[in-house]
Amino acid sequence: MCATIGTAVAAGALAAPARSAADCPGTGADPTCPWTAATTVGSRADGTFRFPQAVAADAAGNVYVGDHYTGVIQVFTAEGTLLRQFGRNGTGDGELGQIGGIAVDPASGDVYVVDSETDRIMQFAAGGTFRRSVGGRGTTAGTFDFPSGPDAASPAGGGIAIANGAVYVADSGNDRIQRLSITAAAGGVDASTAVVLPIVGLLVPMGLAVTPAGVYVADDDNHRLILADEATGVVKAATAPGALDFPYGVAVDPAGNAYVANNNTTSANNRVAVFGPPAGDGTFGPPTVPTTGWGSFGTAVGRFSFPRDIAINPANGQILVADTANNRIQAFDGVGTPVAQWGASGRAPGQFTSPQRMSVSPFGDLLVADTYAYRAQVLGLDGTFGLATRTTMVTPGGVTDDHLLGAADAAYAPDGTIVVLDTRSPRIVRYDTDGRQVAAYPTPVRTTAASVRGGIAVDAAGNIWISDPIGDRLLQFDAGGSQIAATGSSGSAPGQFDDPEGVRIDPEGNVWVADAGNNRVQKLSATGQPLLSLTYPGTSPPDAAASIALDGQGHVFAASATRHRVVQMNATTGAQVARFGTRGTAAGEFLRPLGVAVQCDGTLVVADTDNNRLQRFTLAAAPANACRERPASPVPPDPTVPTTPTVPATPTTPAPPVTTTPTTPTTPTVPPASPKPAPRPAKIALRIGAATTKTLTRRTIRLTVGCNVRCALTVRGTLKASLGGPAVRLGGVPTTALTVQGGRARTVTFTVPRAAAATLARRLTRRGRKGLVLAVTVRATRTGAKASTRNQTFRLVA
Structure with missing residues (x-):
């Protein structure tokens, strides 16, 4: 929806609607x-x-597929014809985040879904109508802790199965299996009936299958499949060491053959393994089908890339495999012969996976940061795609020189090359016009795997500007990637920032910034002096702009991910002119839009991020001079503005939040920030108090860290045997600081290097005692305040 809004406003502030929104x-x-x-x-x-x-x-042979990045359940016939779909990305009732598992109740046809992002079980009717949700994060019966993450290295957890009138859940993060009854009184799953099965020794259980023989568990971090007695927890059978490597899903056929999706990151283990019924000696016997498994790493039919889940279609006996990183479902007969596959890849040209910020070229092409497709894409002025070499710049594959890990934004340089801000590397990557990488420059800006943020723009001189949401500043680099300036600090005064994101540069060389945490858009001179602040009205949640765009008619467009809309403002007064969108999935509706751009013909393009698409709004009459996002020729800096911004020791009258007639001050009038309270680490606590053997087997240690005020925390850790020997430095935690709000906590996960874990295990064995010492150092910093450090030691004993 777009609505024209009244124009009588105070200078610099967005107007509240003068009348109800019109179609x-x-x-x-x-x-x-x-x-x-x-x-x-x-x-x-x-x-x-x-x-x-x-x-x-389900019993009729229909296939249900849960998609990680869409929050949608898609339902197909056994042959792969799409029947219907339900759900959408979000955290409300009937909305789904990262889908870790699906099961269909054979009695009612209801569909149960594990939402790993919100740690809930969602129940839907067969047609997709939402019924209820149970759970939430916790450790008590009826609550869950499901792993979740944005890519292949950190899958969504939580297997689920339905049998005996109950829902069985692999509570992966709590290392246990729960059973919840389905009752008529509850109309489905009843959280009050939850019990924890007495199966001990599990490490991140993932897949589940329940048969009359017992409960099959894909015990992921123990690298095994087990069959356990439901009542006693006694393990009846287990695979031999080395038979599996990070198994994820399991399905059992009527003859007792167990099919396991073996999901290791190494290419040798992307396969389906098959085990027979229990042999009676604590192991699984040979399968009754003529195969012990099939598949290998690859993209051809019958090969896999991170096979995550597996199911048996009761209508035809086919084995269904979620070939996750190949973005398809493959169906096999009982001996492993491929019989069908379906699914269009969300990484194909013209498809998107969490598209974020965008830029426009001088000739109207649109450059899109296609974040979790690990690439950038180029679209023509008419919305069609150019050459594949320009469209697909990179492919997923890990930390290597020619791969992106999380493209937050992309921009054109004056020489026609393309620069991409990859905040998970962290670096700026430059490509030529054919999509070939020609350079890469490291940056100090880094965000978490779950939150790729930041903006990038290039000025007429070829200098690169990027926003640093964690450091609350702008950084400027020359064309060769050397940092030449830093602008801003934490705060709400003009020229200060709180979570700055999108960046744009106008033909005059001014820098526009989406100052998301301060609920405003700021305009700075080419040397970083504050010129103008356009503040949003008091809305809840606020219109925290994640991205901005400029047109040739004196307007600023701001994409608000929190309110699922785009707002058009007067670029001088901040008066709200129009707004687009509301929360939803239909055309003209958005889910968390993180990008906005205006093409040369005035077409407004919105990156509808959680709907994995772009939406284009075309003007009936194209205006002249609509390209405003990159200057055509270099613009020299204003000689009246010092090249190195300074703040006077004795401030003049503080600048108002909005300048009605923007001017470039000869002397900044920004008052110095008031003294801030010194930050101190308020808490360091083990989130999982793990035994030594568990720590070394899982190779992860989770902590919660916090701060008394809003601060940036740097976390370091070492691990050593309690009776001596060298300490091992732990990895996994970002090397840059984590932003923490005052009184709140963040969870961090240390990883123990594989070789170090083996060395520590041998050292413990030689000394005849199982004990480790975890030493943690947390340093808290805050702009304008003295830093503080806290050290804490934890003893981990079996």
């Missing part, structure tokens, strides 16, 4: 809206997969 464009109560109806580029779901990690089948 837009041009077909309802507001025929003056100049934009035509929205058209979409890319599919939200509709048979397209983006990291499918869950698969199940």
